[in-house]
Amino acid sequence: MGLIVQKFGGSSVADADKIRNVSRIITETYRRGHSVVAVLSAQGDTTDDLIEKAKEINPNASRREMDMLLSTGEQISCSLCAMAIEAMGYPVISLTGWQAGMRTNSNYSNARISRINTERIQNELDKKSIVIVTGFQGINKYDDITTLGRGGSDTSAVALAAALHADLCQIYTDVDGVYTADPRHVKGARKLEEITFDEMLELATLGAQVLHNRSVEMAKRYNVNLEVISSFSGNPGTKVKEVVKKMEKTHVSGVAKDKDIARLALVGLADQPGIAFKIFSLLAKEKVNVDIILQSIGRGESKDISFTVAKGDKELAKKVLEDNKEYLGFDHIDVNDEIAKVSIVGAGMINNPGVAAKMFEALYNGGINIHMISTSEIKVSVLVDVADADRAVQVIHDKFFSEING
Ligand code: ASP
Ligand code: MG
Numbered sequence: 001m002g003l004i005v006q007k008f009g010g011s012s013v014a015d016a017d018k019i020r021n022v023s024r025i026i027t028e029t030y031r032r033g034h035s036v037v038a039v040l041s042a043q044g045d046t047t048d049d050l051i052e053k054a055k056e057i058n059p060n061a062s063r064r065e066m067d068m069l070l071s072t073g074e075q076i077s078c079s080l081c082a083m084a085i086e087a088m089g090y091p092v093i094s095l096t097g098w099q100a101g102m103r104t105n106s107n108y109s110n111a112r113i114s115r116i117n118t119e120r121i122q123n124e125l126d127k128k129s130i131v132i133v134t135g136f137q138g139i140n141k142y143d144d145i146t147t148l149g150r151g152g153s154d155t156s157a158v159a160l161a162a163a164l165h166a167d168l169c170q171i172y173t174d175v176d177g178v179y180t181a182d183p184r185h186v187k188g189a190r191k192l193e194e195i196t197f198d199e200m201l202e203l204a205t206l207g208a209q210v211l212h213n214r215s216v217e218m219a220k221r222y223n224v225n226l227e228v229i230s231s232f233s234g235n236p237g238t239k240v241k242e243v244v245k246k247m248e249k250t251h252v253s254g255v256a257k258d259k260d261i262a263r264l265a266l267v268g269l270a271d272q273p274g275i276a277f278k279i280f281s282l283l284a285k286e287k288v289n290v291d292i293i294l295q296s297i298g299r300g301e302s303k304d305i306s307f308t309v310a311k312g313d314k315e316l317a318k319k320v321l322e323d324n325k326e327y328l329g330f331d332h333i334d335v336n337d338e339i340a341k342v343s344i345v346g347a348g349m350i351n352n353p354g355v356a357a358k359m360f361e362a363l364y365n366g367g368i369n370i371h372m373i374s375t376s377e378i379k380v381s382v383l384v385d386v387a388d389a390d391r392a393v394q395v396i397h398d399k400f401f402s403e404i405n406g
Contacts, residue, residue: 002167003125004029007039007135007157011174012231013077014044022231023084025172026130030090035125037164039135039157040081042073047150063108067137067147071097074134074153082132093124094132097145102138102156104146111146112214113138113155116163133160154215162222169224171211172231177238178203178210181255181397185390188401192253193236194244199253202345202379207258216240244347251348251355252400257393258341259386261291262314263371265306266321268331271298278328279305279321286320288313292341292374292381302331306372308383311337339371340389343381344396356380362399368392 006029008022022038030036041047050069054061061069075096082094101117124131135153140146148155154171161169175183176191178200183189195203197220204213210228219226219240229237269275276295283290288309296304309317318333349355356373359380363370368391372383384392 001033003035003037003164005037005039005157005161005164005166005169007153007169007171008041008231009153009171009173010041010044010046012172013040013081016080018231019043019077019081019084022172023081023088025231026081026132027085027088027090030130037121037125037131037133037160037166038081039133039153039160040074040077041135041153042070043077043080046073046076064144067108067111067145070147071134071137071145074136078132078134085130085132090130091128092130092132094134095120095124096134097137097156098139098143100131100133100160102133102159104138104140104148106140106142106144106146108144108146110149111138111140113148113159116159118160118163121160121164149212149214151209151212152214154212155218158215158218158222158224158226161224161226162218167225169219169226170237171215171226171228173210173228174230174232175210176230176233176235177228178208178240178254180253180401181393182208182257186255186393186397188397190401191235192238194239194241195253196244196347197240197242198378199345199347200240202343202376203254203256206256206341206343206345206379206381207260208254208256211240251352252344252346253348254345255393255397255400256343256345257389258343259389260311261308261339261341261383262311262335262337263306263308263339263383264314264317264321265304265334265336266328266330267304267334268302269305270329271301271303275303275328276305278324280307282320282324282328283309283317286316288317288320292372292383294372306334308339308341308372338386339383340386340392341381341383342389342392342396343379344400345379347378349380350377358399359396362395363392366391366395368395 078094085092104111135156181189226240291308293307
């Protein structure tokens with residue numbers, strides 16, 4: 001008997017039948033004697049539809065008003081789910097983020113949770129109610145509604161699990177768990193029984209869309225017992241934890257792909273100290289997040305520096321650098337957004353040489369050219385042409401996982 005936080009994504013609550021299905025999962029858990037807090041996303045594509053609606057009225061709407069609008073999606077799914085559970089004869093109450101005590105900072109549309117005042121939820125649980133909470137949102141110090149960024153309901157759920165000291169946080173979705181690669185696009189992708197927080201964080205950040213990366217960060221920090229599981233299949237899910245029992249034979253847990261990037265190259269920079277500092281502090285001042293960085297060897301007097309940013313930051317980054325052309329002293333900027341980042345992740349690669357070589361061999365055999373490479377203790381990322389990205393994921397996945405799939 002314990003407290004379980006269950007989060008249901010948009011596809012799990014997309015229509016009336018699916019809301020009934022979710023209500024059955026929640027009430028089953030409750031009937032087994034657990035206290036249940038359910039966190040819901042907006043139904044199906046509701047959030048995207050609301051964004052479209054806003055654009056029709058004002059394409060430059062303030063982020064405060066956008067949050068006011070987008071938060072309504074979750075309010076709809078939560079109230080409907082509470083009604084379904086009422087109809088099944090169980091005690092239930094739905095709460096918005098602010099009713100549930102979710103306090104955030106004031107960074108509208110991408111707010112961070114600052115604390116959760118759990119008193120109200122606790123009172124409802126003490127009364128033996130099932131509590132349904134809107135994901136993705138909270139309230140700031142001005143009592144304005146804020147949202148946590150796209151996909152933020154996972155983070156709401158993990159934060160609630162941490163604040164309530166829940167025994168388990170289950171993230172229900174439309175796939176069976178965390179896969180070695182996206183099962184919709186990669187042949188032979190298979191479900192992992194377990195994955196470490198660090199690997200999951202890398203995969204989430206590198207483009208795997210199962211979990212919001214901030215939710216993984218938070219689960220690691222508060223050691224939340226986390227599980228990714230299907231709302232539909234009834235199969236066991238994937239456990240996300242600090243240490244996993246047995247490492248995979250290949251030392252690699254997954255292959256991820258991110259097409260949302262652009263590469264900028266500053267060509268013809270002076271080969272002297274301080275250049276990298278100047279470039280990246282200018283970008284940092286504009287809050288442009290830089291990912292992979294590559295500096296060429298100086299040829300005589302000059303060198304090149306290239307780096308990647310999110311596609312959405314491409315224009316800003318270019319402008320900042322162009323505005324400082326004299327100060328930085330480069331010849332020209334070359335921009336390419338027809339690229340993708342393909343990465344392998346695995347805690348097992350720290351102590352096993354040859355993992356990167358195996359990845360490069362797979363790409364070589366596939367005739368795929370690598371533009372940039374970056375590595376950390378538990379990941380290797382390469383930049384390839386966007387046209388090659390899907391095939392790159394497949395050949396790398398085949399190389400690492402075919403013997404296991406056998
Ligand atoms: N409804 C929000 C979104 O679509 C939050 C979420 O689903 O996690 O991004
Ligand atoms: Mg999601």
